[in-house]
Amino acid sequence: xxxxxxxxxxxxxxxxxxxxxxxxxxxxxxxxxxxxxxxxxxxxxxxxxxxxxxxxxxxxxxxxxxxxxxxxxxxxxxxxxxxxxxxxxxxxxxxxxxxxxxxxxxxxxxxxxxxxxxxxxxxxxxxxxxxxxxxxxxxxxxxx
Numbered sequence: 335x336x337x338x339x340x341x342x343x344x345x346x347x348x349x350x351x352x353x354x355x356x357x358x359x360x361x362x363x364x365x366x367x368x369x370x371x372x373x374x375x376x377x378x379x380x381x382x383x384x385x386x387x388x389x390x391x392x393x394x395x396x397x398x399x400x401x402x403x404x405x406x407x408x409x410x411x412x413x414x415x416x417x418x419x420x421x422x423x424x425x426x427x428x429x430x431x432x433x434x435x436x437x438x439x440x441x442x443x444x445x446x447x448x449x450x451x452x453x454x455x456x457x458x459x460x461x462x463x464x465x466x467x468x469x470x471x472x473x474x475x476x477x478x
Contacts, residue, residue: 343416
């Protein structure tokens with residue numbers, strides 16, 4: 335039997351449709367799911383993956399900035415009480431990456447990491463059919 339980690343908590347504000355979504359990443363695997371929450375916003379979610387570093391973000395609507403609730407080792411066979419998780423819309427960030435001469439860069443990979451020292455932002459809502467999600471962008475490193 336696999337030893338799993340369970341997350342429990344309460345989301346605030348309670349989403350009108352009473353649904354929250356999770357994005358889970360561990361090692362080379364990624365999964366996402368939407369679950370129902372109770373009338374008071376309480377939820378319980380079993381993390382479906384494990385690894386040396388587990389990353390779990392949650393949000394209530396596609397336009398909300400995700401909140402990172404796990405970033406590190408998720409202890410197996412335990413329940414982690416997250417308490418009240420505040421969900422908000424974040425701030426929209428519209429950027430263009432340029433070289434020193436002002437020409438737009440093509441094929442740039444941007445990695446965004448959580449940091450409390452830089453203002454939070456999110457990407458605009460993606461176009462229909464796009465796979466990208468909003469994300470809390472706090473510190474970025476660009477490379478080609």
